[in-house]
Amino acid sequence: MSRIVISGASGDLGRRVTALLANADSRHELTLVTRTPDKLARRTPHEVTVRHGDYEDPDSLDSAYEGGDVLFLISGLNLGRRIPEHRNAIAAARRVGIRHIVYTSVGGVNPGNPALSAKDHYQTELDLRGSGTNYTIMRNSLYSEIVSKILVAPAAATGVITQATGTGFLAPVAKNDVARCAAACLLTPDRHAGAVYEITGAELLDFDTIARIASSVYGVPITYEEVTADQRLAFFDSVGIPRTYDPNMPPSPDGHMWASDELVSAEVAVAEGYQAVLSHHVKLITGREPESLQSVMERVKDTRYDELGAAVS
């Protein structure tokens, strides 16, 4: 029987994939890896193994991944430090004999992409390709939940979505669609060996169109205002969002830790066309059409971002 290891299991995506695998028909065992096993163990069925593992601590990863066949390597959050963290995870997976790694990369990976997050993922993709392990890369578009709750929801009060995204396009994807794709790749890794998937939503949208969707969901006029990257950074400074990520920084009111250099560089990447990627990979992998942004926006309208994580079917 195959053992699937989910690394980064306590986060939103990890919890959704765990739920799907726990309810899947096929026979497999599950190990959940997190820096906070006590928290996760309290809400996990007893037949699932929960272990401590920190991407910054290679020894912890050897013990955490031991006995695993397939690893879901959920990328960390610590911009800049993630490259060595992911290298630690890949090396530990090699040492303990894991034969396949499914990795959460990001849409628009390309050496010229100005998004700071894409630079880390670009390097980890190279590291995976050179690792000698079978792999599947999931280049996930911007989550529709982030568009809905972080970018759009505040505009229901102000009437304006202000971004440095120019006239660029993106195809936001629902986290449930990402989770279903990940579960499928983990359950039948041989079918997905060497694949680089662009996990996108149903449609390419610019922010004028996203503002129109938001108007219809919230029932108030909402427009898109294009600003420069410097204006965006100044705005984030004014509301106390730190410029750079620090693992010890306080979370924002939505419960997440955001740094403005990452956020603004991602907007510039949209403006420069790096996120204008639309694929049929969600349908190819899951057999289902991806959920539209409008549908996600309506579904999550009344829920805080950090309380989303609903059941996936």
Ligand SMILES: NC(=O)c1ccc[n+]([C@@H]2O[C@H](COP(=O)([O-])OP(=O)(O)OC[C@H]3O[C@@H](n4cnc5c(N)ncnc54)[C@H](OP(=O)(O)O)[C@@H]3O)[C@@H](O)[C@H]2O)c1
């Ligand atoms: N496509 C997008 O729009 C988008 C947006 C934001 C983030 N992401 C990426 O997608 C990933 C999954 O998304 P999500 O919504 O599930 O994020 P999330 O809820 O913030 O979860 C992040 C996970 O990363 C794990 N992690 C962070 N640092 C770690 C470390 N040093 N060692 C071990 N685990 C570590 C955390 O594990 P523990 O705390 O349990 O150790 C947590 O489970 C994120 O981690 C991020 O890399 C994608």
